[in-house]
Amino acid sequence: MSKIKTLAGAVLATTLTAGLSTSALAAAGDPVKIGVMLPFSGIYAQLGEAGRDGLKLALKEHAEKLHGSKVEFIELDTEAKPSRAPELASSLLNQHEADFVIGPVHSGVAMGMIKMLRGKDTIMIIPNAGSAAATGPLCSPNVFRTSFSSWQPSYPMGKVALEKGYKKVYAISWNYGMGRESLDAFEESFTAGGGEIVEKVLLPFPSTNFQSHVSDIADENPDAVFTFFAGGGAIKFVKDYDAMGLRGKIPLMGSGFLTEGTLQAQGDAAEGVMTGLHYAEQLDVPKNREFREAFNTEYGHYPDIYAVQGYDAGQAIANTIDQLEGDISDKQAVISTMEKLTIDSPRGEFTFSKAHNPIQNIYLREVKDGVNVVQSVAAEALEDPARGCKL
Amino acid sequence: MSTELFFVQLINGLQYGLLLFLIASGLTLVFGVMGILNLAHGSMYMVGAYLVWYFVAITGSFSVFAILSAVIALGLGILIERVLIQRLYNRNHLDQVLLTIGMIFVFNSLQSILWGNDPYGVAVPEALSGSVPFTDNSSYPVYRIFAAMVCIAIAAALYFVVSKTRLGMLIRAGESNREMVEALGVNIKSLYTIVFAIGVMLAAVSGIIAAPMRSIVPGMGESVLITCFVVVVIGGMGSIKGAFVGALLVGVISTFAAVLIPTMSNMIIYIFMILVLLVKPQGLFAK
Numbered sequence: 001m002s003k004i005k006t007l008a009g010a011v012l013a014t015t016l017t018a019g020l021s022t023s024a025l026a027a028a029g030d031p032v033k034i035g036v037m038l039p040f041s042g043i044y045a046q047l048g049e050a051g052r053d054g055l056k057l058a059l060k061e062h063a064e065k066l067h068g069s070k071v072e073f074i075e076l077d078t079e080a081k082p083s084r085a086p087e088l089a090s091s092l093l094n095q096h097e098a099d100f101v102i103g104p105v106h107s108g109v110a111m112g113m114i115k116m117l118r119g120k121d122t123i124m125i126i127p128n129a130g131s132a133a134a135t136g137p138l139c140s141p142n143v144f145r146t147s148f149s150s151w152q153p154s155y156p157m158g159k160v161a162l163e164k165g166y167k168k169v170y171a172i173s174w175n176y177g178m179g180r181e182s183l184d185a186f187e188e189s190f191t192a193g194g195g196e197i198v199e200k201v202l203l204p205f206p207s208t209n210f211q212s213h214v215s216d217i218a219d220e221n222p223d224a225v226f227t228f229f230a231g232g233g234a235i236k237f238v239k240d241y242d243a244m245g246l247r248g249k250i251p252l253m254g255s256g257f258l259t260e261g262t263l264q265a266q267g268d269a270a271e272g273v274m275t276g277l278h279y280a281e282q283l284d285v286p287k288n289r290e291f292r293e294a295f296n297t298e299y300g301h302y303p304d305i306y307a308v309q310g311y312d313a314g315q316a317i318a319n320t321i322d323q324l325e326g327d328i329s330d331k332q333a334v335i336s337t338m339e340k341l342t343i344d345s346p347r348g349e350f351t352f353s354k355a356h357n358p359i360q361n362i363y364l365r366e367v368k369d370g371v372n373v374v375q376s377v378a379a380e381a382l383e384d385p386a387r388g389c390k391l
Numbered sequence: 392m393s394t395e396l397f398f399v400q401l402i403n404g405l406q407y408g409l410l411l412f413l414i415a416s417g418l419t420l421v422f423g424v425m426g427i428l429n430l431a432h433g434s435m436y437m438v439g440a441y442l443v444w445y446f447v448a449i450t451g452s453f454s455v456f457a458i459l460s461a462v463i464a465l466g467l468g469i470l471i472e473r474v475l476i477q478r479l480y481n482r483n484h485l486d487q488v489l490l491t492i493g494m495i496f497v498f499n500s501l502q503s504i505l506w507g508n509d510p511y512g513v514a515v516p517e518a519l520s521g522s523v524p525f526t527d528n529s530s531y532p533v534y535r536i537f538a539a540m541v542c543i544a545i546a547a548a549l550y551f552v553v554s555k556t557r558l559g560m561l562i563r564a565g566e567s568n569r570e571m572v573e574a575l576g577v578n579i580k581s582l583y584t585i586v587f588a589i590g591v592m593l594a595a596v597s598g599i600i601a602a603p604m605r606s607i608v609p610g611m612g613e614s615v616l617i618t619c620f621v622v623v624v625i626g627g628m629g630s631i632k633g634a635f636v637g638a639l640l641v642g643v644i645s646t647f648a649a650v651l652i653p654t655m656s657n658m659i660i661y662i663f664m665i666l667v668l669l670v671k672p673q674g675l676f677a678k
Contacts, residue, residue, distance in 0.1 A: 045503070201653045208606065211403050215399045216400075216650050218528040221528055244531070249528060265511045265607075267514050
């Protein structure tokens with residue numbers, strides 16, 4: 001038995017050290033410590049890797065802005081498990097004394113991290129998780145976000161639906177933060193303009209048994225359908241919608257994640273799907289073309305939205321250090337500098353709102369020949385209402 | 392709910408139930424005959440889906456490689472039985488659970504290493520890509536009808552093999568008295584290998600058939616495994632007939648639950664399972 005225990009201990013120790021790969025650039029003086037808390041395994045692994053790659057590319061490109069400071073990365077795998085978040089965040093805060101913490105992808109993990117890091121000296125930058133609370137009731141001077149709030153991609157779509165002449169919309173998503181908040185944001189602008197939500201269906205996460213709901217939609221016969229699904233669920237929903245013959249009859253709209261990273265798997269079934277998002281891969285902005293080529297040269301494949309958001313987190317850090325001429329010991333100064341930044345993002349320039357969420361354009365995209373083609377700017381410089389934030 | 396929509400949903404439910412049966416049949420067959428609780432059964436479903444996705448992605452042809460994938464799964468089943476499962480026949484269920492849970496982790500890691508973590512999809516094969524008019528607004532895809540037919544055909548084949556052939560007779564004999572079958576000179580070892588490999592193949596075939604209808608994502612095996620256990624427990628562990636009835640019940644009930652009370656739909660089948668177990672603690676068709 002003791003042998004087994006030793007073995008188990010050894011295995012545990014290896015996994016712990018494996019999870020903590022410090023690509024330290026040993027240096028004299030104080031390095032800038034950047035804790036990276038992203039999922040590198042599990043269903044969101046791809047998103048975590050993309051975010052980290054974007055982050056590292058930004059700091060590499062902007063090396064001269066660091067005023068000679070070395071950068072030390074401490075990478076921790078969240079596995080997209082909220083239960084691991086407080087422990088990992090605490091180790092970055094207390095043990096590693098990180099100056100910046102980048103993470104996470106998953107909104108549940110974000111809650112655990114914020115609980116630990118809120119009001120502390122470490123600057124937290126969220127490169128994905130869209131939970132409204134992070135820049136709402138739980139907002140904090142040291143918490144920034146370079147991605148989006150769940151409200152942002154969906155709110156403009158209500159207006160888009162009205163402009164297209166849709167009066168009755170069927171709304172469907174998963175019953176969790178991002179899903180509920182997306183449908184609510186759509187409903188807010190859609191009903192304010194006189195539209196009617198004929199049915200609002202919230203399914204348990206991560207159920208993907210959609211066929212019966214698609215039949216229900218066919219029976220209800222609304223003017224359009226609005227939805228939030230992502231990843232495997234997005235693929236399944238779009239395919240079921242097409243398979244049951246609804247594509248081309250009842251327009252399908254959604255928050256942009258419905259067609260992000262899923263188009264190849266969705267194939268023809270995604271043609272004509274309209275979504276709102278703060279980015280599109282083919283966005284015609286010089287910075288975007290530049291970034292895409294640089295990323296491809298560095299990693300051998302083109303970046304996605306998660307890489308853009310990680311890249312902008314890196315840009316925020318580099319520009320802040322630059323403006324402070326390398327001295328980041330005064331955290332108040334770091335926060336007030338970062339607040340005033342204008343980030344030259346591949347998605348177009350953005351600034352931070354009072355609650356530290358990006359004020360950014362939301363683009364209306366439509367899938368044509370397997371690409372999210374930008375149709376128009378659905379909302380210009382859209383600011384999240386940051387309900388419940390007292391900053 | 393209108394009568395029309397009721398029948399539409401009934402068809403949806405039956406179609407889902409038939410696929411559930413196909414997945415659950417292998418699990419219940421292996422448990423019934425060999426007494427092995429294979430928790431890695433869902434992983435075999437995943438392997439089938441990923442294999443066919445991989446072949447379709449590089450060759451573009453579904454039908455040939457669907458069969459090849461099934462054959463590979465059969466081989467994998469033989470390998471796993473010979474190398475791993477065989478050591479566990481005389482051990483208790485806990486050891487079997489430990490081994491097969493370990494296999495889940497191994498297969499998930501292999502999937503991540505070999506095929507990455509992106510979600511994938513398989514296009515419906517050209518010949519089956521049409522659809523038939525259904526209601527005013529919707530049509531029914533030919534592939535889904537075809538998939539339901541395949542499930543029915545496999546159910547019929549399983550019934551035929553188990554009740555009418557010599558292999559089936561041995562399987563049934565092995566279920567009720569293993570020592571006696573051995574004493575009569577039957578090579579129970581190879582019988583077990585065959586049964587286990589067929590179980591693995593059934594799981595993989597369900598994955599292959601489901602691939603064009605579902606998304607191929609990490610963790611797809613585990614989500615299906617749990618529903619599969621509900622089916623098997625409702626039907627009675629080890630009973631193929633039970634798995635068939637259980638799968639159709641679960642399919643229809645969860646489909647209607649999903650439409651009528653969406654927020655609670657995941658819970659309904661478990662409540663149904665509890666009710667069944669209160670009345671029949673061994674399941675509907677327990678031996």
